[in-house]
Amino acid sequence: MKKKVVCYFSAAQSEQPIIYRLVKNYDLIVNILKANINPAKEGFLVVELEGSKNKYEEGISFLKNLGVIVEALSETVIWHEDICIQCGACASFCPTEALSIDRESMEVSFNDSKCVICGMCVECCPTRAIELHFEVREAVH
């Protein structure tokens, strides 16, 4: 299985070789998507974990036992209309028509309820008008 999670940790936990243990002891493929650690060494880590279901669950409980707060990632795609130049490069690639072109006016619009967060549009947008946004809280204390 493959899942994206957010891990919130405190200073003591950030000293631990968490990623190393996840790889070594639980045989998980860890892909760090975003990390933010403040000078007080608290912060969050957005990771994609891939491995067998058992190992995945064991890995998650290992994190929780350390006191790391683990939550499913809520991602959103934000379309910055003011940055978009209406080139249309993204829309034909969008698998769900969340980004679509009105073929009369050739104007692009975004309907976030249709978006499945595949990320294709982020790859092909030349103005970086589309942003993958991770919902993360303030660092825990």
Added chain:
Amino acid sequence: MGYKRTYEEINEKIRKGQAVVVTAEEVIDIVEEKGLEKACKEIDVVTTGTFGPMCSSGAFINFGHARPRIKMKKVYLNGVEAYTGIAAVDAYIGAGQLPETDPENKVYPGCFTYGGGHVIHDLLAGKDIRLEATGYGTDCYPNKKVDTIIRLEDLNEAFLFNPRNAYQNYNCAVNLGDRTLYTYMGILRPNLGNASYSTAGQLSPLMNDPHYKTIGIGTRIFLGGGTGYVAWNGTQHHPNVLRGDNGVPRVPAGTLSLIGDLKQMDSNWLVGLSYKGYGATMAVGIGIPIPILNEDILRYTAVRDQDIYCPIVDFNEGYPYSKPIDLGFANLKELKSGKITINGKEVIATSQSSYPRARKIAGILKGWIQRGEFELTQPVLGLPSAEANIEFKSIPERTPNGTSLNARNRRD
């Protein structure tokens, strides 16, 4: 031979606020409804527009002198190198230039988040730009290093001078290979996964004046939100190509070199772009007015997307290795529908040039002319036409044996 008018007559009407101006999109229906003869009597000017990535763009800048004076040998704007092999504090910042620290395609495909086009965009947006310059020091220019912050208003001169813009027609790129390609035409998915095109079609300046009968050197235009001029034919201007019955080229043909004062332009119409795996560039907004001097000229401006074809070019082997692979032509109207058929396969079409923005530019230019703010200029010289028989050359393959790099030391 039908109705005729001169530049002077048109400008007279513009000055009185009476000129009849329509966009290259609007003119299509008018000509269809009223016929050429009647429409020609009514319409004075047709405005065109295009807004898309144009790598061959950049700006000349004069920074003014530092105290003590410096002869710049290297100059960087926000880390992006500008060319300064000209006078002491003159430089040229090119849209495609990258910072020296850019990882490029070392981790493929690279992101190219910032380049020369972004610097120009940021200058226009009024942002602070870091200027770092070094020189070797001379008696007249003793300074060796400048490191400061500049803004557009601090510059003596800043003018856009783009060697090649407004390509008349462009390739429609596809990928016949079996891996995803990252190109200046955007992402090309394998096995004809998509077809990427880049033209404003029926709104595009040179599509509306296919034989360069009105657009020439000295033509005043909309450039980057301000006014500019056609300075010369663009690089790779190659007019004697295959054309349709309507005169519109079926392959990339004419190009324009454009110039204009950056200080009166607008960051909305010069936008830095990042093409994954390819590089950085800039989208340039251009609008060119076409004076309706006679019925012939009007007929050309009534060109429709369904009358325009672009060559389908394979970017796996065809383009990079110049292999002739015949995939035929794609009709622009079909491309704009989002799907075309190639070799019997339905392929999604993705565009790089912004049609809504092109339409907006044609509309803005129309407004300027209607309000008497923008008069037309008669070219001082025409662009080379198909009759000029310009040859499209490649780099010769010769062995540089015995040809010293330092040619002045040669004694032969």
